Ligand SMILES: Nc1ncnc2c1ncn2[C@@H]1O[C@H](COP(=O)(O)OP(=O)(O)OP(=O)(O)O)[C@@H](O)[C@H]1O
C-alpha cells in the first residue's frame with residue numbers, strides 16, 4: 001500500500017520544538033507513515049518583512065529532522081511562484097510523486113482561516129487534514145464539531161505546546177535565553193549566524 005505522507009506546511013521562521021513534537025506525534029500516533037516539513041518562501045497571508053532567507057529556514061529544518069528518519073524537509077515551494085498558494089503546491093506534488101498518498105497537517109490556528117485560502121474547497125475535497133489543538137483566538141468555521149459534514153478533517157489529540165516562532169524571535173531580540181525552545185543544533189546555527197538580533 002502507498003505510504004501515507006503528511007505535509008506540514010509552514011514558514012518555520014525558525015522551526016521550534018513545538019513543530020517537532022507535533023510532527024513526531026503524527027508519525028508515531030496517527031496512521032501517517034512520514035511527515036514532510038514543507039518550507040514556504042512566502043505565506044500569502046503574511047508579510048515577508050521579518051522572514052529569514054528561505055535557505056536558512058530550510059537548513060534549520062534539515063538540522064532539526066536529522067535524527068528522525070520518518071521526518072523530512074522539503075524545498076518544493078522554492079521554485080514555485082510566490083506568494084505560495086498551497087493548492088498550487090499540491091498540484092505540483094501530485095505530478096511529481098504520483099505514487100504518494102498525501103494529507104495535510106495543520107494547527108487549529110490555521111484551520112480557523114482555511115476558508116480564506118485559495119480554492120480551499122478543492123483542498124477539502126481531495127485531502128484529509130490532520131488537525132491538532134492549538135490555543136488561539138476566534139472561532140473555527142470549518143471545525144467538524146460545528147455540524148458540517150467534514151469527515152476529511154481529522155482532529156488528532158496531540159499535546160498542546162504554547163510556543164511560537166514569533167515569541168522566539170522577540171525573545172532573541174530582547175536578549176533573552178530561549179535555548180530550550182529550539183532543538184540544540186538549531187539554536188547553535190541561529191546563534192552563530194546572529195539571526196533575529
Ligand atoms: N507550538 C506549536 N504547537 C503546535 N503547532 C504549531 C506550534 N507552532 C506552530 N505550529 C503550527 O506549525 C505550522 C507552521 O507554523 P509557523 O511556521 O507559522 O509557526 P509559528 O510558530 O506559528 O510561527 P509565527 O509565530 O511566525 O506565526 C502551522 O500549522 C502552525 O499551526
Ligand SMILES: O=C(O)c1ccc[n+]([C@@H]2O[C@H](COP(=O)([O-])O)[C@@H](O)[C@H]2O)c1
Nearest residue numbers: 009010011040043045085086087117118
Ligand atoms: O493557499 C493559501 O491561500 C494559503 C493561505 C495562507 C497560508 N497558506 C499556507 O499555510 C502554511 C502555514 O503558514 P504559516 O506561515 O502559518 O507557517 C504556509 O505554507 C502557507 O503558504 C496558504
